[in-house]
Amino acid sequence: MxxxxxxxxxxxxxxxxxxxxxxxxxxxxxxxxxxxxxxxxxxxxxxxxxxxxxxxxxxxxxxxxxxxxxxxxxxxxxxQTSSPQILGDNSVNEGKTNSSHFSAAISVLEDAEPAVRNLSRALIARDIVTIHRIVSRAAAERGLPAVWEAVLVPVLDWANEGRNSDAAAVNCRAFVECMTGILSTMTLDAPIAVGGRVLLVDVPTTLDFRRPSIAHDLGFRALGAALATASVDVRTSRPVGRTALLASVTNAEPDVIMLWLPPGDCDVASLSRAIRRRRSGLALLAAGPGAAATHLPRSVKSVGNLGDAVDAVTALI
Structure with missing residues (x-):
């Protein structure tokens, strides 16, 4: 380059x-x-x-x-894939993990598609160049939403197995760091946006402002990147409370708002009324882990996976 x-x-x-x-x-x-x-x-x-x-x-x-x-x-x-090592916080080797442990871990993915197995092996080896290449090539061929569902979610589930173990914690941290960089690059390299503006909001739960899970966080980033690569003018907001959320609506002046809902208690009906008081005439959509379980008002349309979310947004703008 x-x-x-x-x-x-x-x-x-x-x-x-x-x-x-x-x-x-x-x-x-x-x-x-x-x-x-x-x-x-x-x-x-x-x-x-x-x-x-x-x-x-x-x-x-x-x-x-x-x-x-x-x-x-x-x-x-x-x-040295026959004896991979785990990286610590400062990228210094803190110890070796028994290779039989990783062989057993990979055997769980024997029935998975090749991209899942290859990505898992690259993650074990901490080979970020190969991880970038696998994800970027798959996204270019199949689209990011399809790759998220078929490849990235299975690898994340695998990496998160036995989450109390040191190996699982390192796998998850490495995967999140790599994917955050890849998704950010995809967003920055996206084509020029056309049409209306979309505000993607990571909605905090009513009772707890902490982000619920790694899958929730990466899913939010993946949807933002998928919208950007579809030439959508997307802005993202991760407010810590309702006041900050409503301020982001005022500042972004969106035509469509996508609420990324976590599992848990989200008063979407009250939130949607407050949003419409700030900006009328916009479309409200809901996606994320909590979209299916949360009771939504009729004015908020629930969408399924990332592909459905991108299709719903592009149809509106």
Whole structure:
């Protein structure tokens, strides 16, 4: 990948990438005779890792050091799949996991489709380059909503098995980190939006403002990315309460609002009335883990999976 293309992907200036290369040694590694140096998939993954660390408040030097160490460890693990290692919070090996444990874990997926098995193996190896490649290729061929239901949800369920174990916790954390980066990249690389504006709202439960689950969180991100890749002008909001939620409605001025409902007690009827007082004439849809179980007023249409949600939105705008 050329420096200009990567700069657009990361949202930085090409001069910034050259500065990172000069100061921290985190630059392109491929070079063809008579042409400029180019970024390999491994280089891109390393810079995406650095960008994520910067977004979380690290200094450029700290972010570069973290990215270099993380990708080096991931690559080392991907070459040693017979004895994979678990990464700690600082991307330092904290110990080895018995290979028979992982063999047993993979055997559970014997009947799954190849993409599920391959993605699970890449997750065990912490091979983020392969994870990016598998997900991106599948999404390009089948569409993100279909890949979410057929590939990503089964892998997430598998990674979350035995959630009290250290191995499951590491698998889940690695999967969430990888998928968050992939979905963010898909959103940023989406085509120019057309039509009306959609506000995707992660609705907090009435009694507890904590986010309910990893699946809920990633599903919200996946729907946002799926709408963006369908050329929808989508804005997202993750308010901690009703006042912040209504403020986001006023600020975004949407034509359609998609409420992403968690399992639990959500007073959607009262919320929909408050939203319509803020902005009349808009369409209200509901999706997410709690959409089927929550009693919805007639003015709010429930949609099923991610594909149904995207179809419902595009039909309205």
């Amino acid at each position: 050329a420096v200009s293309a990567l700069a657009r992907r990361l949202g930085v200036a090409p001069s910034t990438l050259r500065t990172w290369d000069r100061r921290y040694g985190i630059g392109p590694s491929a070079h063809a005779h008579g042409s400029h140096r180019r970024y390999t998939p491994r280089d891109v993954a390393r810079l995406e890792c650095m960008q994520q660390a910067l977004d979380e408040g690290a200094s450029p030097a700290e972010a570069a050091r973290y990215a270099i160490n993380a990708i080096a460890t991931y690559s080392s693990n991907s070459e």
